[in-house]
Amino acid sequence: MAGKPPRDTLLFALDRFDAEAEQSGSGERFAVDLGCGEGRDTAELLRRGWRVLAIDGQEEAIRRLRARPDLPPGAQTRLETLVCPMEAVHLPPALLVNASFALPFCPPEAFPMLWERIAASPLPGGRVSGQLFGVRDGWASVAPRMTFHTRAEVETLLRPFVVEHLNEAEADGTTVEGKPKHWHVFHIIARNSRGPG
């Protein structure tokens, strides 16, 4: 995945933060990137000056993230990494919790606790960005250790937030490995309702 561009949901959230900073200024900005993989989103956060805690369950993903040639000079000092299941982490307060195409890999029984922690993490004015998978996703019938949601369930999960973007997308496509797959994805950007403004 190294070299792939950052996800649109991350870019949308970052553009919002940048627009707000133009009006009110900004101090240090800290993000958690859950299921960061090889770091396409983490790298963008670092390029934009954020401090990042990047978490992935696979050691190899974190090794590849740290070895990326496109990290800006000095970025490693703003990058903390953790090899750990995301559902086992007590998330620190952060301005952004980003989880691109990662949350569905949380086992169903652990998801409520993970979401509770995610909902509690964004600071006032902070955001959550990323994806959840819908119940008609092609993996829903073959991957019992993954988590899928109905639209009504997604709306319930987002109740504590101000929803800035919720796009339900459904289409036949392919996996990263090129295998045919039906995708049912909710793209989400949500702001802490305790946020300023």
Ligand SMILES: C[S@@+](CC[C@H](N)C(=O)[O-])C[C@H]1O[C@@H](n2cnc3c(N)ncnc32)[C@H](O)[C@@H]1O
């Ligand atoms: C589809 S990749 C997405 C990677 C990256 N966020 C992106 O947008 O390309 C899912 C990532 O989640 C990680 N992952 C899967 N289950 C996990 C878990 N329970 N805890 C932490 N990471 C997990 C995988 O190792 C993988 O790197």
